[in-house]
Amino acid sequence: xxxxxxxxxxxxxxxxxxxxxxxxxxxxxxxxxxxxxxxxxxxxxxxxxxxxxxxxxxxxxxxxxxxxxxxxxxxxxxxxxxxxxxxxxxxxxxxxxxxxxxxxxxxxxxxxxxxxxxxxxxx
Amino acid sequence: xxxxxxxxxxxxxxxxxxxxxxxxxxxxxxxxxxxxxxxxxxxxxxxxxxxxxxxxxxxxxxxxxxxxxxxxxxxxxxxxxxxxxxxxxxxxxxxxxxxxxxxxxxxxxxxxxxxxxxxxxxxxxxxxxxxxxxxxxxxxxxxxxxxxxxxxxxxxxxxxxxxxxxxxxxxxxxxxxxxxxxxxxxxxxxxxxxxxxxxxxxxxxxxxxxxxxxxxxxxxxxxxxxxxxxxxxxxxxxxxxxxxxxxxxxxxxxxxxxxxxxxxxxxxxxxxxxxxxxxxxxxxxxxxxxxxxxxxxxxxxxxxxxxxxxxxxxxxxxxxxxxxxxxxxxxxxxxxxxxxxxxxxxxx
Numbered sequence: 001x002x003x004x005x006x007x008x009x010x011x012x013x014x015x016x017x018x019x020x021x022x023x024x025x026x027x028x029x030x031x032x033x034x035x036x037x038x039x040x041x042x043x044x045x046x047x048x049x050x051x052x053x054x055x056x057x058x059x060x061x062x063x064x065x066x067x068x069x070x071x072x073x074x075x076x077x078x079x080x081x082x083x084x085x086x087x088x089x090x091x092x093x094x095x096x097x098x099x100x101x102x103x104x105x106x107x108x109x110x111x112x113x114x115x116x117x118x119x120x121x122x123x
Numbered sequence: 124x125x126x127x128x129x130x131x132x133x134x135x136x137x138x139x140x141x142x143x144x145x146x147x148x149x150x151x152x153x154x155x156x157x158x159x160x161x162x163x164x165x166x167x168x169x170x171x172x173x174x175x176x177x178x179x180x181x182x183x184x185x186x187x188x189x190x191x192x193x194x195x196x197x198x199x200x201x202x203x204x205x206x207x208x209x210x211x212x213x214x215x216x217x218x219x220x221x222x223x224x225x226x227x228x229x230x231x232x233x234x235x236x237x238x239x240x241x242x243x244x245x246x247x248x249x250x251x252x253x254x255x256x257x258x259x260x261x262x263x264x265x266x267x268x269x270x271x272x273x274x275x276x277x278x279x280x281x282x283x284x285x286x287x288x289x290x291x292x293x294x295x296x297x298x299x300x301x302x303x304x305x306x307x308x309x310x311x312x313x314x315x316x317x318x319x320x321x322x323x324x325x326x327x328x329x330x331x332x333x334x335x336x337x338x339x340x341x342x343x344x345x346x347x348x349x350x351x352x353x354x355x356x357x358x359x360x361x362x363x364x365x366x367x368x369x370x371x372x373x374x375x376x377x378x379x380x381x382x383x384x385x386x387x388x389x390x391x392x393x394x395x396x397x398x399x400x401x402x403x404x405x406x407x408x409x410x411x412x413x414x415x416x417x418x419x420x421x422x423x424x425x426x427x428x429x430x431x432x433x434x435x436x437x438x439x440x441x442x443x444x445x446x447x448x449x450x451x452x453x454x455x456x457x458x459x460x461x462x463x464x465x466x467x468x469x470x471x
Contacts, residue, residue, distance in 0.1 A: 042153040074363065083262045091363045097354065098366050106155040119354035119370055120165055121332055123339045123380045123414070 034096065034113030036075040038068065041106045050075060050094060050111075058107055065105040075109055077102065097122055147330065147346045150174040154182065157189040158312045160336025167330035167346045177328060181319050185335070188315035191223050192307050194247065204305050208247065211298045218296050223318075225289055228296065230421060231310050235284050237422075238429035238441070243401055245287055247304030248278035253399055260388035267390045275404040282401070313338045313379055313424020320420065337380050340420040344374040352470075358384045358411035358453050368459060369414075369451060371468040377420035381427040382412035400432035407432035410452050416468060417448040426450070435460060 038046040038058055048056055050073045057064040066087060067079040074092035082104035090100045093111050096118030100109040147167040152174075154162045164181060168174035190198045197205045202220050210216040231244040252270045260267030286300040298305075312335050320340040323331055329343025332351050341351050351374065354367035371378065383406065387396040396406045415427040426448060430438040435452055442450045442462045449465040 039153050041155070089360065091360050091366065093366065094363070095366055101161050103155065103159070103161060108153050108161065119352040119367065121163065121334050121339055121351070122354040122356055122367060123334065123337050123378055 034094065034111055036068065036070065036093075037110045037112050039108040039110065047112070048075075058105075060105065066102055066107050068109060075111065076100070077109065080105065152178045156182070157185045158192075158315070158336055159195075160312070162336070163334040165332040165334075177323070177331070181323070181333070184319050184322060185315060188223065188311070188318065191221055192227060192311040192315065194304075194306055194308075204307060207296050207298070208304045211301050211303070213301050215299075215301055216297075217290075219294060220296050222294060224296065225291060225294060227307060227311060227314050228287065228289055228305075229291075230314060231307065231425070232284060232287070232289075234310060234422065234425040234429075237445075238425060240284075240401060241429035241432055242309050242425040243282060243284055244305055244307050244310065245284040245303055246282045246399070246401055247306035248281045248302065249275055249401075249404055250306040250308065250399060251304055252278055253397070257386075257388045257395070257397065260390065264389065267388055269390055269395065272404070279401075279404055309428035310421055310425045312336055313377070314421035316340045316424075317377070317420035337382075337385065338420050338424055339373075339378045341373050341375050341377070350374040353378055355380060355414050355451070356382070356384075356412075358382050359457060360384050368453065369469050370471070371416070372470055373416075373468065376416060376418055377423040378414060378416050379420065379423040379427045380412055380414040381431045383407075384411065398428060398431045402432075408455070409434060411455060411457070412453045413438070414451045415442075415448060416450070416465065417445075422448070 033049060033051055035047045035049045037044050040058065046056065048070055050070060053070050056068040056070070058066040058068055065081050066077050069076055069078040074094040076092035077087040077090065077100055080088050080102060082102055084104065087100050087102035087107070093100055093109065096111055096113035096115045098111045099122065147169055149165065149167055150171060152164045162185065164178055166174055166177060168177065190201060191203050194204045194208060197203060197209070202218055204224065207218045207220065210218055228244065234242050252274060256268060256270045281300050281302040283300060286298060286303055287305070288297040288299055290297070316333055316335045316338045317340060320333060320342050323342045330346050331342040333340045333342065339353055344350050350372035353371050353373055355369040357365055357368045381398055383396040383398065385396070387394045398407050399405065400407045410431060413427050413430045415423045415430065417423045417426070430441070430450060433441065438450065438452065439462060442448050449468070450462045451465050452460045454460065
């Protein structure tokens with residue numbers, strides 16, 4: 001009876017240990033926090049952690065078309081060469097699923113984060 | 124026995140960990156080639172190749188609809204709506220068109236009746252003036268001006284949809300008033316989105332979410348059967364604390380938002396957006412945005428435009444008279460109003 005109890009404890013301990021190992025791998029390999037993905041013509045060209053403050057120019061290969069600024073955990077377009085300036089006027093984004101779209105330059109800034117509550121789409 | 128149970132528990136635990144790695148993966152595609160807007164396709168597939176295959180089929184279809192319904196450009200070898208407008212410019216002309224154009228225009232006639240004339244594809248003469256002033260005002264803000272009211276009123280004399288004659292037998296469009304112009308901006312995107320979604324459904328493909336410039340159409344649900352989560356943008360575009368004002372759980376339906384914040388230009392500090400009231404010939408000022416939820420994306424598109432220029436009371440009466448439609452209105456002060464069943468779909 002005692003032996004069985006000991007075996008059970010060993011087994012439970014073993015399972016927990018394996019679970020902990022999986023959890024550790026999961027947390028170590030996962031990306032740190034939320035980031036802003038930059039899409040140009042539908043292709044992701046860069047991603048920046050929202051913790052990485054700085055100015056990130058987006059180019060069309062030659063000239064800078066949009067200036068992405070990350071500050072205070074939020075991403076925004078500070079400057080753009082497009083006539084309508086809709087992307088510049090757009091609020092800073094920080095929550096999963098939020099996007100800034102610049103139609104003339106075909107640029108999309110999308111916030112990607114590990115959260116269960118992010119909507120699949122925003123309209 | 125106990126041991127066996129423990130082993131089984133352990134196995135189940137391990138399997139549950141592996142489960143995250145298995146199953147279908149969610150992919151997203153962005154493109155800018157259709158209807159002068161951004162198209163987002165979200166879908167679940169076993170591989171990137173499988174997703175790309177579906178996306179390229181959808182894009183081929185969208186391109187075909189985009190070219191046929193384009194009122195600004197003509198394309199080699201096809202008669203599109205731009206051709207119809209150009210050839211009819213001041214002269215009587217019967218134009219041979221693709222069946223997809225006839226289908227859109229006859230659907231638009233039906234929605235004209237449903238919306239009591241608030242969604243009118245024969246309003247092109249008026250809308251083209253606004254388009255010209257808006258485009259110019261965006262490119263040259265220092266020159267931004269409002270269109271002269273006499274010019275708008277003159278154009279409004281040529282917006283009788285009864286003068287748009289469709290001949291299904293000969294596949295032709297004839298504008299009996301040659302000063303009339305077609306503008307399908309209030310319905311074409313939604314209609315095309317619906318057709319593309321139907322194509323997927325006919326092929327038995329589910330687990331896709333399409334968004335063509337604010338026309339969202341769900342095809343099925345998530346692979347695990349859970350509904351899609353769709354957020355509605357806060358029309359107060361300065362508000363960084365609350366980017367979305369509502370979240371809905373949707374399966375298979377369409378959600379379209381028309382907003383005054385989406386496309387506008389500024390004249391002497393005042394914003395003038397793109398949704399023009401057929402009665403006042405000016406941008407509607409009753410709401411910041413109107414969202415419509417119903418099965419058919421073309422219908423949702425037309426209804427959201429129509430509701431935008433109606434009063435809340437008129438719009439609410441229209442929505443309640445339709446069996447399958449729900450709506451949310453955002454008033455200028457930010458107040459949100461809902462049709463009877465809208466909040467059955469929202470979650471916190």
